[in-house]
Amino acid sequence: MTQHQWTTRYILYRSARFLILVLGGVWLGMTLLVWIMQERLLFPADRSSPTMFPSDIGIPFERFTVETDDGEQLDVWWMPQEPYQQAPTVLFAHGNAGNMQHRMETYRSLRFAGANVLTFDYRGYGDSSGRPSADGLRKDGEAIWAFARDHLHIPAETIILHGRSLGGAVAIHIAAKAEHPPAGLIVESAFADLHQAARDSFPFLPITWVARHQFPNSERIATVNAPILIMHSQEDEMIGYHHAEQLHAATTTKDARLVPLRGSHNHGWTDANGDWTNLIESFIKEHAINKD
Numbered sequence: 001m002t003q004h005q006w007t008t009r010y011i012l013y014r015s016a017r018f019l020i021l022v023l024g025g026v027w028l029g030m031t032l033l034v035w036i037m038q039e040r041l042l043f044p045a046d047r048s049s050p051t052m053f054p055s056d057i058g059i060p061f062e063r064f065t066v067e068t069d070d071g072e073q074l075d076v077w078w079m080p081q082e083p084y085q086q087a088p089t090v091l092f093a094h095g096n097a098g099n100m101q102h103r104m105e106t107y108r109s110l111r112f113a114g115a116n117v118l119t120f121d122y123r124g125y126g127d128s129s130g131r132p133s134a135d136g137l138r139k140d141g142e143a144i145w146a147f148a149r150d151h152l153h154i155p156a157e158t159i160i161l162h163g164r165s166l167g168g169a170v171a172i173h174i175a176a177k178a179e180h181p182p183a184g185l186i187v188e189s190a191f192a193d194l195h196q197a198a199r200d201s202f203p204f205l206p207i208t209w210v211a212r213h214q215f216p217n218s219e220r221i222a223t224v225n226a227p228i229l230i231m232h233s234q235e236d237e238m239i240g241y242h243h244a245e246q247l248h249a250a251t252t253t254k255d256a257r258l259v260p261l262r263g264s265h266n267h268g269w270t271d272a273n274g275d276w277t278n279l280i281e282s283f284i285k286e287h288a289i290n291k292d
Helices: 003-042 100-112 134-151 166-177 194-201 217-221 241-250 274-287
Strands: 062-067 073-079 089-093 116-120 159-164 184-188 228-233 256-261
Touching: 062 134, 073 100, 073 134, 089 100, 089 134, 089 166, 100 116, 100 274, 116 134, 134 166, 159 166, 159 274, 166 184, 166 217, 184 217, 184 274, 217 241, 228 241, 228 274, 241 256, 256 274
Parallel strands: 089 116, 089 159, 159 184, 184 228, 228 256
Antiparallel strands: 062 073, 073 116
């Protein structure tokens, strides 16, 4: 082998080693960044106090503070029909961004469907105390369910749990753990498993190693003994439609439906025009008729 060939090989070797080191450093840096920033990525909460309230769009409401088992204080909005005892109730768990003041049109639509609406901010969101975490959000959901049952005296068989995106995990948890099952469960634009959703977004990172939070929605929805409506846009750019298919496949209840929507992740419910409202209204009327 000539000196020129040796020199060429050596240069190629050094270049390849340098490239591997650079790529490895980038991979390690991104892994470390996800480890450090995962709470901000998963819970991009708006921690400011709400400046808009249901009354601003003509919805009467009451504001409560509910304490969780671990001492956090949750901001809760109750939007009753009149009289509320004769109407079904939707307990709505919102997505991971913003806070509950950003869902006014959802509340209006649910009220238009004839339901009372009970919603809340997770710990670390809006005026709720604490810092968000997977375990914390599950505790928050349990506290709101207990508040609805024990303080507002709403029968479980008239409550529809409705979770959107991250809120789907909270609603599924409540439904799976409730001693008395709800009238129904609506899961909208939710993931089947948080780790899987993270791998979809970061397929080159060791998500199982770095993730500190988990929401095993498929596993838990299998234990829900209530009618289930799963709605998900086939055009969802953040959480693929296959998550909805996996959730539906995991259900064991006799009445579980998967309905495709249209539009983006954050606007599928509005991009579907009247389909979303009709689906919600039909599900509520079919499963949450007050039996008192």
